[in-house]
Amino acid sequence: MQSTKVDLLPARTTFQDRDEVLGQAIPFDRARWLPLLPGPDWWPAELDDCPAAAGRPRVDRRTVFSIARRSDTTEGRRHLLTAALVWGTGTQARSVARRARVFAENSAGDIDARLAAALGVLREEGAVAAYYAFNNDSRIKFLGPAFFTKVLYFAGHEQCVGAWRPLILDRYVALALRAADTGEKWRTGGWTTPRYGRYLSLVHDHARRVGVLPDQVEAALFAFGRRLV
Template identity: 70%
Template sequence: MALLPDDEPVPDRDDVLAQSVPFDRARWLSLLPSAGWWPPELDDCPQVGGRPRVDRRAVFGTARRADTAEGRRHLLVAALVWGSGTKARSVARRAEIFPKSSVRDIEERLECGLKVLRQQGAVDAYFAFNNEQKIPHLGPAFFTKVLYFAGHDQPVGPWRPLILDSVVARALRAADRGTRWPGAGWTTPKYTRYLSLAHDHARQAGVLPDQVEAALFDYGKRLT
């Protein structure tokens, strides 16, 4: 099954890695448990139009340190920043995870979920973060970002983790008409199906799976 229309381009990997969003450092720092949660990689991001912009490469940089507690904190925050932009409401909503749980609980659940990713792969890690390692107010649209950055370049098992959010789900709804694709709250079987379809498309196109994810996101943005 084709996930994308024939005329829908799949971006180059360099273009995927360069996908960037602006962010407001001061706003984030005011909402984090402490300044120690702020990833230093984000302070090296280039300024564009008066705002720093974080791209996928920078977040992958934090993921290289995810074998430490500090690195996992930085990965979480970098993934949240990359996925939020500068709108005050969006940032505040993403940062709700911090006052709703203790620092220790967030760190323990993050460590356990990423351990599942390293040892068992993307699907089991998705289940973990959606169930016993669930961090309140960190839903699939954002914990799949954490999984993606932590595991895409060093996958375990048959599939690399990919981001699944409402925009990607909209594109899947258009392509996979025999399956119900809600705008949120995807079950583990839905995530499994998404990974299977995206990886099949990537193999046929001779690209990496995150290039397919990026193409689905671009396509989904144009759908109503």
């Protein structure tokens, strides 16, 4: 798939530097998560070392990346999934319960097998093939694209082949893409594999042209999309 020159963001967009992106921190409530996990061993110890702000611990991208380095083991993949869900959810009880349906509606063994298969595809075939795996043969019930692309993003920074590193695609990013002149209509969910490939192509091309890293563009799209709501 060839890159297309498309301006995804307003010309005067100021990009966060990479340290700011890696420092993007989300508050979480450990007490709400632990009873909903298959077992206490699914909780990564790094989350207990996160600094607190306004009375809540906060996990940042840098911490989830450190957890993802262990995703070549069953325990490491469990920890990565938990950390990606925690980072993407926040503290509201309803949101935590919704995300934790991943654990309520799938057996631990099934989650383990599907995570291993999809992340194996990521390492061997790349980001787009791994997206297809998570969306099809390795689909985990109640783990939709907005969250399995988080798993891919954190796992794929160091364990991925191909020219494109995986990036997060959620409704806010999609809203920003909808506002850009990409030539397509962007839904806010349920993206096909070709559409995810198109997204990676657009973002990587934009990043090269403006001289930043792809996840700096993703973070800017997310921020812009939130302002459109």
